[in-house]
Amino acid sequence: MKKGFDPKNMATKDLHQLIIGSVAPRPIAFVSTFDENGNLNLAPYSFFNAFSSNPPILVFSSNRRVTNNTTKDTLHNILTTKKAVINAVSYDIVRQMSLSSVEFDPGVSEFEKVGLTPQPSHVIDVPGVKESPVNMECVVKDIIALGEHGGAGHLIICEVVYISIDENKFTDGKLDPYKLDLMARMGRNYYVRANGDAIMEIHQSVTDKPIGFDGLPDDIVKSNILTGNEIAAMACLLQFPDAEEKQKVLQTHFNGIKPAKELLHQKAAVLIREKKVEEALALLMA
Numbered sequence: 001m002k003k004g005f006d007p008k009n010m011a012t013k014d015l016h017q018l019i020i021g022s023v024a025p026r027p028i029a030f031v032s033t034f035d036e037n038g039n040l041n042l043a044p045y046s047f048f049n050a051f052s053s054n055p056p057i058l059v060f061s062s063n064r065r066v067t068n069n070t071t072k073d074t075l076h077n078i079l080t081t082k083k084a085v086i087n088a089v090s091y092d093i094v095r096q097m098s099l100s101s102v103e104f105d106p107g108v109s110e111f112e113k114v115g116l117t118p119q120p121s122h123v124i125d126v127p128g129v130k131e132s133p134v135n136m137e138c139v140v141k142d143i144i145a146l147g148e149h150g151g152a153g154h155l156i157i158c159e160v161v162y163i164s165i166d167e168n169k170f171t172d173g174k175l176d177p178y179k180l181d182l183m184a185r186m187g188r189n190y191y192v193r194a195n196g197d198a199i200m201e202i203h204q205s206v207t208d209k210p211i212g213f214d215g216l217p218d219d220i221v222k223s224n225i226l227t228g229n230e231i232a233a234m235a236c237l238l239q240f241p242d243a244e245e246k247q248k249v250l251q252t253h254f255n256g257i258k259p260a261k262e263l264l265h266q267k268a269a270v271l272i273r274e275k276k277v278e279e280a281l282a283l284l285m286a
């Protein structure tokens with residue numbers, strides 16, 4: 001059973017919690033801007049993502065406060081200057097990022113309040129955050145207001161004009177997610193750290209045509225023992241095992257005698273966890 005919710009019949013603050021809890025984890029744009037008097041501002045925005053690589057476009061949303069329908073300093077600054085640096089948030093600076101979300105008075109520099117260092121940019125005059133592993137200098141192309149009431153967002157559409165990345169975050173010339181150690185926002189006060197077991201690699205060719213769920217025998221797809229992920233691992237294979245392979249794995253694991261279905265599926269699940277997916281399918285089809 002699923003619990004249903006009608007956005008039109010809910011308090012905005014409750015709807016907000018459902019949305020941020022469900023659309024998660026979200027990357028965090030740590031946005032630095034200048035106001036018209038040259039005061040530096042820094043604030044986190046997790047209604048944020050990348051939407052295009054050519055041109056390189058990032059979008060984040062600055063929302064009207066639900067409590068009093070006021071708008072935020074980052075939006076005011078961007079309306080004037082049309083420039084921002086979007087800094088990535090790594091584990092090392094996550095508490096400083098969180099502290100910067102306090103509603104300090106306009107003109108107060110969050111850089112000073114949270115102990116982060118402004119770092120001169122290359123193309124725009126707004127500084128980035130030195131301690132952040134990635135700084136993306138942006139020119140704001142458009143701002144789209146999504147409503148007039150508390151909770152309404154303003155989409156801030158940014159074109160990236162320069163990217164600076166800590167050289168220590170690369171392995172063999174490629175950005176290394178383990179070294180980046182990025183943080184993401186979830187619902188309520190929860191965050192997730194993209195490191196260790198939280199990172200999972202899935203190799204998936206988009207051009208090779210795999211067997212698919214509909215190509216697998218029914219008793220595999222309807223297994224009470226194998227999980228959806230385990231069945232998917234086999235559905236990703238490009239070809240079925242041949243008779244020789246089937247006989248060989250049956251011999252290896254069960255002395256050539258096919259056991260009861262439950263035992264067979266349990267063994268296949270173990271093989272899949274050991275990354276022996278071809279072997280698992282051969283055993284199930286033996």
Ligand SMILES: Cc1cc2nc3c(=O)[nH]c(=O)nc-3n(C[C@H](O)[C@H](O)[C@H](O)COP(=O)(O)O)c2cc1C
Nearest residue numbers: 043044045046047061062063072073074101102103
């Ligand atoms: C991790 C995190 C993510 C946030 N994401 C958003 C967001 O996407 N949109 C928003 O309007 N406020 C968001 N906030 C709240 C703002 O950071 C907060 O209102 C801040 O005071 C705004 O600062 P400013 O007035 O200097 O722009 C977020 C806060 C945190 C801690």
